[in-house]
Amino acid sequence: MITSIAWKNVWRNKSRSLVVIIAVTLGTVAGVFVAGMLNGWVAQRINDVIFTELGHVKIQNPDYLVNEQASHYIANISELEQYLKHSKDVVAYAKRSKIMAMASTARGNSGIMLKGIDIENEKNVSGVYKQLLPGSGSYFEENSRLPLVLISSKTAEQLRLKNYRISNHTTDSLSMLNVPQETISKLTPIKDERFITRKKFESAIKGLWSDSEIRSYGPHLMNTAAYFQPNAKITFSFTKANGQIGYLTCRVSGVFKTSNNLFDQTSAFVNHTDLINAAGLQPDQFHEISVILNPSVKDIDPFIKSSSNQFKNLSFLSWKVLAPDAGLMADFIQVYYYLIMGIIFFALAFGIINTMLMAILERVKELGMLMAIGMKRKQVFSMIMLETIFLTLCGSMVGMVLGGLLIKITEHTGLNFSSVAEGFESVGWAATVYPAIDLSFFFGIIILVVIVAVLSSIIPARKALKLKPIEALRTE
């Protein structure tokens, strides 16, 4: 009876209740969608960290962590490999030799970590091979007399291997995007001209296009006009294992681009054999092993602990330690969601309290009558609390459905933040986010809504409980 009357009371003043319900709906939609975006970002970042950059666990010589010298390689690697091969927790692992090098071309140079990999086995651990830019080459499939190297788009830019040119392909692509012909024709004076830096190309475009044209079509133009010099040569110089200076000249096999600029700027991949030959390393001298664990392993720490106990002379570090930003997000993402929702509901609570206070003040006489005929104070309290819960729950339910739908719509298309891509990618976050949310989050919201509603009902309910039936009945 109390439940039924509370529900009916919610709809006593439809317009007032609807205002609160709409406010709660909008707040919930915003909260759910922002949480979905954050979740998408974090999931993407964690996925990139594990399956592109680090693996679940990285094994190294502890001395290499202090000083990245070629001589600080993993000792007794065969024993370690036997252990990894027989561990039920391990799905795949990849060995890498690493040497800090200076990459140079005729036009530029850049410091880089040259990673010697087993080309095929590396695919089991890192998804870099899937992130090659279209038209930039292949994953070590070129026929070349020189060793092949895989570099990032960022490195290519620093080494001036990424050039810009308005070609027929560029203008066709702009036409397909429905860019006005007049705008496209403005590019004619620089057609087929090669620009060796992005800056120079941008400055040429600024002289031809208006600000609004640059804002609307600039990002697409930059992408379609960019191209990588085919078969470009890069010379790497580094300190060999014996302390002498070594050189390795490679031909660019392909150009990759991940969502982490820092990883891109510092990573180049060559065949392990090519690197050890040039650096004077032995075939069994590796500086790190990246391990991918079985998806059933939810907690990495026991694996690290048992492995560390077995190989006391090696350092086993989880991705959470190596990428603390992503680790922190993974550990506290739930807290962030509920913090966002909590802040939204905290603000909404004031509106809810106000509405309920108005509802109580309008019904003073009725509440007096209810108490006079035998409704106990705790029943009055329950009725008002239930009214508040229903009011809040109505809005949040609709909000969760709409927020969920919005996430469902955008989870495949993604949300493109290309205008601020540079900023996102500089800290390792993807510029295109695919919102996603876990069903358990909705259960969490329902609990949060009930808590907020109960807390919001305290002030109005106390107001009602303070009424004396005799005085309330006299109210006009």
Place this chain on the structure above:
Amino acid sequence: MKVIEINKLNKIYNESEVKVHAVNNVTFDIEEGEFTAIVGPSGSGKTTLLNMIGGLDIPTSGEVMVGGSLMSSLKGADLTDFRLHNIGFVFQAYNLIPVLSAKENTEFVMRLQGKSKKVCDARTKELLKAVGLGERMNARPAKLSGGQQQRVAVARALASKPKFVLADEPTANLDSKSTETLLDIMEKLNREENITFIFSTHDARVVKKARRVITLEDGKILSDVRKNGGE
């Protein structure tokens, strides 16, 4: 059998430095099945007296015993519970719950008493039929006339099977036809089911129907007349 015993009842209001003796040393009893009107001009203390009998107001001194229970010994939830099970209220302004139908308003008190839906349904139908609203059970108060609303209020007051019904100026907002109908219904329930009714009123038509009339003036009993006999 005495349903209500009132002994030397006083109520003094101390508002704005002026003491108002609303009820002044009132003593009387109400027997089971009586149909009593408490009359008097405005400010004579009718409503205050009714409120103290109903446990809504606290006497300054004196005693109100209902069914052998001393009202002043009951506090808080016990007092509310006592009202729920022993007293039926009919208010001047009907005071029905606007979001509930006539049926739901009537059964509300029984639901508070924890009675089953089956029992509530049967009693509600019986009562609404008795007050002539068997066909309007699902109508909300806004769809009923003033007289019909007050009849629902009477049905609600009787639903809990109280020891007596207190009606504070029940006909004050009704036209003469509705007043007549309501009084006939209450009189019938009184005669046929021996329900004790106590009204406060200054409506001559109610006084005419009452079998006992207690007249108050300045908080004191001026007269107590039983129409079938002695004073």
